[in-house]
Amino acid sequence: MDDSIFISQANYAKNMVKKFGIEIFKAKRTPFATHVKVTKDEDGKVVDVSLYRSMIGSLLYLTTSRPDIAHSIGVCARYQTNPKESHLNLVKGILKYVQGTYNHGLLYTFDTNTSLVGYCDANWAANTEDRKSTSGGCFFLGNNLVSWFGKKQNYVSLSTAETEYIAVGSSCTQLIWMKQMLEEYGVNPGVYYDNMSAINISKNPVQHSRMNHIDIRHHFIRDLVEEKVVKLEHVSTDKQVANIFTKGLDVNQFEYLRTSLGLCVVNI
Structure with missing residues (x-):
């Protein structure tokens, strides 16, 4: 159009x-x-x-x-x-x-901007059989959805903070790949999250002993935050778009998030 x-x-x-x-x-x-x-x-x-x-x-x-x-x-x-x-x-x-x-x-609109933003979330111990969690995320260039994922995590997490931290690590990996493609346009990516524990872990340079069991490969998030490669921001759970990729939702919340993704009906 x-x-x-x-x-x-x-x-x-x-x-x-x-x-x-x-x-x-x-x-x-x-x-x-x-x-x-x-x-x-x-x-x-x-x-x-x-x-x-x-x-x-x-x-x-x-x-x-x-x-x-x-x-x-x-x-x-x-x-x-x-x-x-x-x-x-x-x-x-x-x-x-x-x-x-x-x-x-x-729907992809031409009236947008070049900001690269990601939303990510996790559903702790979602699988009732092996108790593995589910990670989910989606990425917008301006107001247009350009990528999304939903995946069961590879191993069992011992806390909600751990499973959410793993999810934000996966999202940052995707964001960095996308940023490398778009950096010539001066894009500044950010990740919106609804779990303050994961955000605090990423910003705190002192590693708490209770978090030592988290796989070291996920700690690159800290470096990304300290070097201002990405910026982690909090978003309220009811506006967390990535929820739609991790769990079943009630009708009102599902339809709200579906619209937030850019899904709609267009009469042509």
Whole structure:
């Protein structure tokens, strides 16, 4: 368009919903409920593996323009080896959400600035089976979303501060890579966070003994802060955009964060 670019996979989403027979069901307003706890469900009913993997693959392709389903489909994708009926129902729930929002897409406006900003968060011990935490983050160039991620951490964290510190480390790594591409434009990246413990650790030059167990590779954050390569700022939890990549949310919070990402409907 004259003042913006709208990226949408509306036709693909509509055909996918029809392909898997979901169009006859009532649409949902969120892909995952807040109370959902996903497990291997060893005693659950076995379902068609090919069907399950086909659904997962189709939804993963949709995340190209739909970061709002990235967390939910990422969780379901972990169970492709031996999916059960409970897992299939969760995937169908995501499809029901897509059914009601198939015409949503990412809006990129030309009226913006060159500030590079990241939001990151973590959900401590989110996985009920191995107690590993989930990191999530998203990055904006001006007011346009340019990158996002959601990932289960590699090992179990002993505290919320540790898991949040690991998440901010991953985000800083991504920011530095992006900054190197944009530094000729004088971009000054920042990270917005809702955990003061992680921010205080990064700014305090004295390492507390209780934090010695954090892997040394994450301590490069301190150097980045001291050298003013990045700036860590606090943001309230209700405005933490990265929450959408780490956990299930209630309808109001989910729709608010979805809009904050730049997802919307454009009539062309």
